[in-house]
Amino acid sequence: MTFVISQGCCRDASCVAVCPVQCIRPRPGDPEFETAEQLYIDPAVCIDCGACVEECPVDAIHPDHDLPAELSGYLDVNAAHFASGADYDRIPVRHVRPRLPEAAEELRVAVIGTGPAACYAATELATNRGTHVTVLDRQPAPFGLVRSGVAPDHPRTKLIADRFASVLSRSNVDCYFNVHVGTDVTVAELLEHHHAVIVATGAQDDRRLGIEGEDLPGSHGAKDFVAWYNGHPDHSGDVVDLSGERAVVIGTGNVALDVARILMRDPETLARTDIAEPALQALRDSNIREVVIVGRRGPESIACSAGELEELAKLPGVELTVTCPPEDLEHLDPGDRRFRVLTEAAREPSGGKRIDLRFRSVPEALNGTDRVESITLAGQGELAASLVVRAIGFSSQPLAGLPFNADKGILPNERGRVLEPETGEPVAGVYCTGWVKRGPTGVIGSNKVCAEESVAGLLEDFVSGRLVKPLHTREEFAALMAGRVPGAVGFDGWRRIDETERERGAESGRPRLKIVTKQEMLTVASGR
Ligand SMILES: Cc1cc2nc3c(=O)[nH]c(=O)nc-3n(C[C@H](O)[C@H](O)[C@H](O)COP(=O)(O)OP(=O)(O)OC[C@H]3O[C@@H](n4cnc5c(N)ncnc54)[C@H](O)[C@@H]3O)c2cc1C
Ligand code: SF4
Ligand code: SF4
Structure with missing residues (x-):
């Protein structure tokens, strides 16, 4: 017997530390x-x-005899990784959290955001005796893209939120949700009440194509589109027109494949997930029969993971086809699972619902009078489409009072210490982590190592006396926030939202029925 890691692994390496024989790799x-x-x-x-198994936050590890049928291929996938005979050492690695000296004054840190990066940073800090963490998020519900990005038909991935919740509920963590840093409170004010601030605001904007017609109705950025089907309150009122027969998704990364899959998956399957109710209704009424995923380069450059592509190929009732010059498929690496899917996919459609991966296709314009009617692909002419979703990447937004590297779309930093661009010196007390630190790449678990690095720098600076003692107390910060944002949601308020959503979902056999308007979230959070 052996154990097997399957699709959904978010690479946070929690399992590595407990493995007595260090056979979980790469670590x-x-x-x-x-x-x-x-x-x-x-x-x-x-x-x-x-x-x-116990350590895995997303239930991705199974004994081989208990591997669900749809994941049975992962037995070979795990074994294949070691087939090359890589010579791994078996010396256990343990992550030793940096400890504060016994006599140190209480360290107070404000973390902006509650996505994976913020939650890993809060974990790293709050599990250290003698620390107090203030966590702020502009949304009434925490967990960033775990709640508003991860696809509803990937429920195991969302389980990581339970682990994050256990950190945010600690007695040395104060939560202020529905608080926009930059508008409701400034970074300077946070620094007056804390030794340090960690910015973990993610990458909130969709990258643009820069082509004509991009802003026509019917053209959506993937972040907004995904937020719509995930019930993000900023997008609960969005109107997404699915009345046409063809949608085009631009980009070949995992987000593009998520969008294509959700558009084509049987709505009754989605009805058993936490998909937002307005999106579910729209998908039930959808006329879309074909999704064309457009990639600029050839199949060798496909950006998605093998697991996502295999899932697309197995989507019930939907055919996966590939459109590219035949010679493009001849030289693909047969050892790469993605290329096996591409070479096995049909070249000619059989007439049913389908997802077509169309390579070497460069969007030139979106066309239409009042809304998108077609997309022009360079050298290929117009392709009729009533919905176009751009999934070509994301960029972060500047935060008032802090430097910003507009070219890279991140905060300028060195290993998480935010830097003054003119001098290259650290901005006293300001750190960053996650997508705003390194750009929009990596999965949930990638943010763990990233946060550990930033927190290590912060603790080092605190211990060596480089952080300024806050001017004000915790109580004074609470009073400031009570005056500024009477509708701020604490952890107990979030718990009420969470319980209400789960109760409503249970009535219809769903993990939760999301509350999709900010107003209702605030009402439920207040307990009135
Ligand atoms: C559509 C999509 C699907 C994905 N699916 C998966 C998946 O299935 N598995 C996986 O492992 N990874 C997935 N990822 C990647 C994963 O979500 C990211 O690695 C991770 O969320 C990045 O974490 P973050 O904390 O930097 O950013 P985010 O998760 O975006 O969190 C940022 C937080 O900051 C808050 N914020 C922003 N500005 C402010 C402000 N001014 N004041 C207060 N709060 C603010 C936001 O509200 C948000 O809660 C997906 C990504 C996307 C875009
Ligand atoms: S901890 Fe290591 S040895 Fe134990 S079941 Fe998991 S992979 Fe196998
Ligand atoms: S999600 Fe984390 S704990 Fe689970 S298998 Fe992947 S790396 Fe290990």
Whole structure:
């Protein structure tokens, strides 16, 4: 017997520390850890102790005899990773959290955001004796893209929110949700009440194509589109027209594939997920029969993970086709699971619902009078489409009072210490982590190592006396916030939203029925 890591692994490496024989690879420090799609278990070394199962926040680890049928291929996927005979050392690695000296004054840190990066940073800080963490988010509901980005038909991935909730509920963590830093409170004010601030605001904007017609109704950025089907309150009123027969998704990364899959998946399957009710109704009424995923380059440059592509190929009732010059498929690496899917996909449609991966296609313009009617692809002419979703990447927004690198779309930083661009010196007390630190790449677990690095720098600066003692107390901060944002939601308020959503969902066999307007969220949070 062996254990198997399956689709959904978010690469946070929680399992690595508990494995007595270190057969879960690559682990942090192994050369391929940064680029690996997931972690794998070496069946020849695993001693079946089961310790890793409990550690996994997204239930991605299964004993081989209990592997769900749809994940059975992962037995080979795990074994194949070790087929090359890579010579891994088996010396256990343990993440030792930096400790504050006994006599140190209480360290107070404000973390802006509650996405994975913020939650990992809060974990790293709050589990350290002698710290107090203030967590702020502009939304009434926490967890960033775990709630508003991860696809509703990937429920196991969302389980990580339970682990994050256990940190935010700690007695040395204060939560202020529905608070926009920059508008309701400034970074300077946070610094007056804390030794340090960690910015973990993610990448909130969709990258633009810069082509004509991009702003026509019917053209959506993927972030907005995904936020719509995930019930993000800023998008609960969005109107998404699915009355046409063809949608075009631009980009070949995982987000593009998520969008295509949600558009084509049977709505009754989605009705068992936490998809937002308005989106579910729209998808039930949808006329879309074909989604064309457009990539600029050839199939060798496809940006998605193998797991996502395999899932697309297995979507019930939907055919996956590939459109590209035949010679493009001849030289693909047969050892790469993605290329196996591409070469096995049909070249000619059979007439049913389909998703077409169309390579070497460069969008030139979106056309239409009042709304999108077609897309022009360079050298290929017009393709009729009533919906176009641009999934070509994201960029962060500047935060008032802090430097910003507009070219890279991130805060200028060195290992998480925010830098003054003119001098290259650290901005006293200001750190960053997650997508706003390194750009919009990596999965949920990638933010763990990233946050650990930023917090390590912060603790080092605190211990060496480089952080300024706050001018005001915790109580004074609470009073400031009570005056500024009477509708701020604390952790108890979020708990009320969470319980209400779960109760409403249980009535219809769903994990939760999301509350999609800010007003209702605030009412439920207030307990009135
Ligand atoms: C559509 C989509 C699907 C994805 N699916 C997966 C998946 O299935 N599995 C996986 O492992 N990874 C997935 N990822 C990647 C993963 O979500 C990211 O790695 C991760 O969310 C980045 O974390 P973050 O904390 O930097 O940003 P975010 O998760 O975006 O969190 C940023 C937080 O900051 C808050 N904020 C922003 N500005 C302010 C402000 N001024 N004041 C207060 N709060 C503010 C936001 O409200 C938000 O809560 C997906 C990404 C996207 C875009
Ligand atoms: S079952 Fe035990 S030995 Fe096998 S991978 Fe998990 S922790 Fe390691
Ligand atoms: S999600 Fe984390 S704990 Fe689970 S298998 Fe992947 S790396 Fe291990």
